[in-house]
Amino acid sequence: MTIVRTTFTEVNPGLGDGADPVTTEIIRQALCAAAEHMKQSLIRTAFSPIIYEALDFAVAFYDTDMCMLAQAPTLPAFMGTLGFCVREAVEGVGGPDALAPGDVILYNDPYGTGSHPQDAAMIVPIFYQPRPDEGHGDEEVLVGYSAIKAHWLDIGGKDPYCTDTVDVFQEGTIFPGVKLYDAGRLVSDVYRMILANSRMPEAVIGDINAMVAGARAGGEALVALIRRYGLDTFRRCVARMYAHGEALVRGWFERLPDGVYRAESVIDSDGVNDEPIPFGVEVTVRGSSVTVDLTNCPDQVGGPINCPLPSTVAAARIAVAFLAGAGEQPNEGHFRPLEVVTRRGSLFHPVRPAPCFMYGIPSDHAIELIIRALADAVPGGVPAASGGDINALVWWGNREATGEPWADGAPHPVGQGASRHADGASALMYISESATRFTPAEVWEVRNPWRIERLALAEDSGGPGRHRGGLGLDLSFRVLEDQYLTSGLARTKLAPWGLEGGLPGRPNRLTVEYPDGRRVDYALKTRIFLPKGSVVHLRTGSGGGYGPPAERDPEAVRRDLREGYITPEHARRYYPHAL
Numbered sequence: 001m002t003i004v005r006t007t008f009t010e011v012n013p014g015l016g017d018g019a020d021p022v023t024t025e026i027i028r029q030a031l032c033a034a035a036e037h038m039k040q041s042l043i044r045t046a047f048s049p050i051i052y053e054a055l056d057f058a059v060a061f062y063d064t065d066m067c068m069l070a071q072a073p074t075l076p077a078f079m080g081t082l083g084f085c086v087r088e089a090v091e092g093v094g095g096p097d098a099l100a101p102g103d104v105i106l107y108n109d110p111y112g113t114g115s116h117p118q119d120a121a122m123i124v125p126i127f128y129q130p131r132p133d134e135g136h137g138d139e140e141v142l143v144g145y146s147a148i149k150a151h152w153l154d155i156g157g158k159d160p161y162c163t164d165t166v167d168v169f170q171e172g173t174i175f176p177g178v179k180l181y182d183a184g185r186l187v188s189d190v191y192r193m194i195l196a197n198s199r200m201p202e203a204v205i206g207d208i209n210a211m212v213a214g215a216r217a218g219g220e221a222l223v224a225l226i227r228r229y230g231l232d233t234f235r236r237c238v239a240r241m242y243a244h245g246e247a248l249v250r251g252w253f254e255r256l257p258d259g260v261y262r263a264e265s266v267i268d269s270d271g272v273n274d275e276p277i278p279f280g281v282e283v284t285v286r287g288s289s290v291t292v293d294l295t296n297c298p299d300q301v302g303g304p305i306n307c308p309l310p311s312t313v314a315a316a317r318i319a320v321a322f323l324a325g326a327g328e329q330p331n332e333g334h335f336r337p338l339e340v341v342t343r344r345g346s347l348f349h350p351v352r353p354a355p356c357f358m359y360g361i362p363s364d365h366a367i368e369l370i371i372r373a374l375a376d377a378v379p380g381g382v383p384a385a386s387g388g389d390i391n392a393l394v395w396w397g398n399r400e401a402t403g404e405p406w407a408d409g410a411p412h413p414v415g416q417g418a419s420r421h422a423d424g425a426s427a428l429m430y431i432s433e434s435a436t437r438f439t440p441a442e443v444w445e446v447r448n449p450w451r452i453e454r455l456a457l458a459e460d461s462g463g464p465g466r467h468r469g470g471l472g473l474d475l476s477f478r479v480l481e482d483q484y485l486t487s488g489l490a491r492t493k494l495a496p497w498g499l500e501g502g503l504p505g506r507p508n509r510l511t512v513e514y515p516d517g518r519r520v521d522y523a524l525k526t527r528i529f530l531p532k533g534s535v536v537h538l539r540t541g542s543g544g545g546y547g548p549p550a551e552r553d554p555e556a557v558r559r560d561l562r563e564g565y566i567t568p569e570h571a572r573r574y575y576p577h578a579l
Contacts, residue, residue: 106121124216
């Protein structure tokens with residue numbers, strides 16, 4: 001058994017001493033603005049709605065030590081993984097010495113990205129020509145990397161989206177760090193390989209071009225910022241910026257009682273074997289440091305829910321940022337107080353060739369469990385459970401009129417857990433995808449052969465409590481042409497827990513109503529054939545309640561009745577004191 005400890009240590013300690021705090025804050029905000037510029041460049045040029053509508057991507061800058069300078073508000077699940085992507089991509093092409101201005105590296109190996117191969121990364125090394133007065137010579141200097149990781153509709157897996165793979169080779173074509181552009185020139189062999197390994201090459205190439213354009217735009221913005229302040233000032237201010245992020249998070253944890261906090265839960269299944277998978281998390285607080293231990297889990301499993309190390313680290317990072325980040329856009333400094341402990345060969349640190357297409361299921365579950373474990377350390381400081389899943393659905397087929405292939409996919413919102421202070425929010429994306437968007441029905445219906453027949457908050461779904469859980473979503477699609485669907489639902493058996501006497505919410509559920517009248521429930525299921533006239537009913541999970549229902553404000557109950565959030569029957573059952 002090999003235990004692995006992943007830590008984030010200070011690079012060049014003391015470099016930030018004496019950096020001007022005002023200049024530091026200007027540079028921090030400018031880095032965030034540059035990342036936002038990169039994000040908007042991608043959105044405006046992407047081909048697929050999963051990128052430009054759902055925002056299933058992340059963009060960030062990294063310095064030459066692979067530390068995160070800034071990330072735009074996009075997909076938090078990729079927050080802890082892009083650094084791994086950059087490091088492995090650069091090593092794949094021979095290291096920093098093999099890089100040149102104009103290079104663009106493609107990388108999508110699941111064991112370096114932490115994701116399935118469809119989540120591909122484009123990395124652009126950023127070079128800066130120092131001014132003569134800066135004392136760095138006449139050669140261009142590598143100053144960092146811009147990186148974009150985004151979901152492609154298809155890259156040659158056994159299906160466009162898979163819940164039943166048994167090894168990583170079934171999940172898609174792998175590019176383990178290759179130059180797509182070499183010193184500014186397109187590498188046509190790599191380009192043709194991408195085209196040859198996709199069912200939807202036009203969509204994928206359109207998104208690749210958008211990713212390249214966005215990463216290059218980000219690089220230009222970073223160079224402009226460094227040119228304005230000079231390389232030495234920029235580096236000193238970045239070091240101070242990291243130190244501030246570290247101090248912020250350490251300040252939150254040092255207010256907690258030292259101790260070991262634990263929580264346990266169960267994953268529905270691994271997608272291949274219909275057996276529940278229990279696991280636990282242990283969170284240790286010592287002074288201003290925190291250790292998240294995920295060794296109390298099964299060995300890697302036969303189905304594709306294994307979670308590679310980068311996404312395990314991302315889960316811990318998201319939980320820490322959620323609790324201690326004070327709403328700031330994070331940088332590497334925020335994660336220096338964190339240590340992540342894993343066991344090689346296990347569910348949260350699998351080794352090749354274990355399948356990992358649905359890595360997000362244990363990762364999302366771990367986020368919620370880390371927060372649950374700290375409920376004992378922070379009484380009243382954490383919320384009840386949410387619907388706990390992104391409820392991913394991916395659709396594809398060939399259009400009736402033309403025979404052309406099509407595909408689309410999206411996450412779907414869940415109810416959030418109630419807290420000591422308020423009811424849970426209704427129908428928001430789960431925390432791992434909290435910056436993504438719910439694709440508008442109008443976009444879906446224009447592009448895809450289905451009709452939205454119901455889209456509503458689910459009455460009575462929120463967990464009862466002094467503060468009730470947020471409502472889930474009821475969504476029904478009527479299928480207008482024969483097509484296929486992959487359901488990526490998790491948390492279909494485990495009801496979202498309440499806290500401090502609050503009651504559970506409802507779990508996630510997917511039901512297909514076939515034209516012959518059959519109704520079949522699915523959770524993790526690949527390539528469900530949907531004949532024309534079928535109706536797909538998605539019922540996303542809700543949030544758990546907080547505090548005893550008998551303590552709910554009667555006016556809040558009456559308001560929920562007026563708004564249609566609960567029915568009279570629900571009120572009589574859980575809130576009779578208010579009637």
